[in-house]
Amino acid sequence: xxxxxxxxxxxxxxxxxxxxxxxxxxxxxxxxxxxxxxxxxxxxxxxxxxxxxxxxxxxxxxxxxxxxxxxxxxxxxxx
Numbered sequence: 001x002x003x004x005x006x007x008x009x010x011x012x013x014x015x016x017x018x019x020x021x022x023x024x025x026x027x028x029x030x031x032x033x034x035x036x037x038x039x040x041x042x043x044x045x046x047x048x049x050x051x052x053x054x055x056x057x058x059x060x061x062x063x064x065x066x067x068x069x070x071x072x073x074x075x076x077x078x079x
Contacts, residue, residue: 014060015052021067021078028076 019039026034040051046066047059055063071078 012060014057014064015055018052018060018063018067021064021071024076024078025067025071025074028071028074030070030074030076 019036022031022039022042023034025031031038043052043055043063044050046063047055049055049059052060068078070076
């Protein structure tokens with residue numbers, strides 16, 4: 001085995017950026033559940049793909065922009 005599903009997490013820069021923004025929103029209290037599972041649920045609502053790992057580059061760019069806008073609305077520090 002390769003650990004508990006950790007191999008499934010995409011490592012590309014956009015996916016990493018999305019995850020960092022998601023975690024920052026969680027720290028700011030904007031997201032109750034900042035888990036990977038909750039992120040996938042948000043990705044599904046945003047992009048109609050069941051997981052971040054199946055999103056294409058254009059979808060990821062739009063998600064980064066959506067999360068940045070969300071962060072600025074709630075005053076989350078995402079630098």
